[in-house]
């Protein structure tokens with residue numbers, strides 16, 4: 222199975238930026254229903270800031286690239302999602318120092334390390350109606366698929382489906398973390414905005430990493 | 432949307448630039464990243480206080496930077512927490528060698544971003560303590576939510592702890608005092624109208640002409656109940672009762688009564704609320720020994736008010752009375 226190059230990783234982030242730009246208003250609408258209506262604007266601001274640094278980020282190893290992505294998100298997004306997505310990429314970067322390519326298995330370990338960072342920082346678990354509800358099953362599906370010898374394409378497509386199912390599962394839930402938790406029962410009946418932007422992270426990976 | 436702005440993108444930067452121009456003898460504006468410091472920062476051998484949060488709550492926090500209160504404030508985008516690089520740079524800029532206290536309002540974004548900033552500052556050898564303010568009694572189920580929100584008590588904590596830092600208290604002492612203020616402060620707010628976030632361009636929520644939202648948060652988070660509009664006296668009762676019962680404040684207690692405008696409610700109305708609250712407390716034997724009335728922690732142009740009670744002890748009262756010289760609060764100087 223072929224490895225993932227650093228330029229592919231940057232293309233993944235670029236594709237993610239494009240999808241966020243496209244879905245910006247939708248994400249904001251989701252956040253207006255159960256939060257404060259800024260998730261789309263927050264994410265868009267951060268990803269556009271990454272694109273501005275393209276020249277610098279493209280010519281480094283994967284560790285430095287992911288760290289650059291992380292620091293940019295941390296310093297431009299704000300809100301809960303800035304700290305959490307920033308932590309995700311920062312933790313992932315620690316496993317890719319000096320590397321110019323990653324095996325599919327290594328890529329899975331990076332994702333897991335990032336997830337662990339988000340959990341440590343935000344202290345949410347599956348079922349709290351957060352991005353974790355899409356991220357955790359997405360990563361698990363990817364890893365299981367790679368472990369059972371399937372291709373990158375299959376693994377990422379399973380990850381997208383699992384994340385999507387995770388996103389749908391947030392709709393009936395009552396939020397227990399983040400701003401949406403103040404709504405109590407009124408948060409049920411709406412999908413979680415952060416889980417929605419997480420599905421796009423897998424979708425853009427599936428379109429660029431295989 | 433009718434607003435006195437040039438563009439939603441530039442409103443925060445233009446506003447803090449104006450603040451800096453108006454009070455250049457007290458504060459200094461730093462950009463890229465944005466933060467506001469005392470003009471004479473860093474003050475050697477004094478604990479430094481840093482706060483911050485989304486913009487839209489003016490004069491909090493930038494208006495509270497100055498002698499006897501905050502050393503720095505970090506304004507985020509409207510209703511969005513600031514980012515760690517802002518708090519990190521502000522922390523470095525005001526550190527006078529005696530450590531830095533972060534005063535954080537309890538919102539997930541604020542807490543997470545301040546935690547990251549504290550990690551960065553500690554990695555550079557700066558001693559940092561953080562206190563999270565969570566005084567909003569409107570949030571009932573604090574176990575199953577992100578916890579009570581930080582509202583009015585924040586203003587009081589910044590004033591009282593600022594005075595303690597000025598008086599030479601250590602970082603541990605100022606942090607403990609801040610915890611103590613938080614433990615003894617309770618708030619609840621209500622809205623008559625929604626606010627309009629510049630980026631969104633339309634009201635955050637719909638509130639019919641004859642209804643109000645009791646227990647509203649400062650970002651328009653929904654409250655406990657939405658009911659038909661009532662008189663100022665009745666609204667004051669509805670806000671005050673859960674506050675008094677929560678701590679509880681008891682007969683013989685000395686309290687600071689803080690009646691705050693959400694931005695759109697004028698002082699004329701605010702003093703009506705204050706008068707009624709004072710009367711209710713007095714009837715219950717609770718002694719109002721200090722007061723604050725005005726727009727101090729606002730929610731853009733939202734009409735409405737919040738009430739905060741702080742149970743005072745002698746030390747807190749003395750620190751409350753100590754001189755303060757900031758754009759929005761000044762006395763004793």
Ligand SMILES: Nc1ncnc2c1ncn2[C@@H]1O[C@H](COP(=O)(O)OP(=O)(O)O)[C@@H](O)[C@H]1O
Pocket residue numbers: 252256257258259260261263264299300301302303305339342343344345350351352353398399400413414415416512539540541
């Ligand atoms: N403690 C947490 N752990 C994981 N994800 C969280 C947590 N709190 C909030 N989130 C995610 O952040 C999203 C909201 O992001 P955003 O609107 O950008 O920030 P904010 O809530 O500060 O306005 C939520 O939809 C949720 O997925």
Ligand SMILES: [Mg+2]
Pocket residue numbers: 252256257258259260300400
């Ligand atoms: Mg939000």
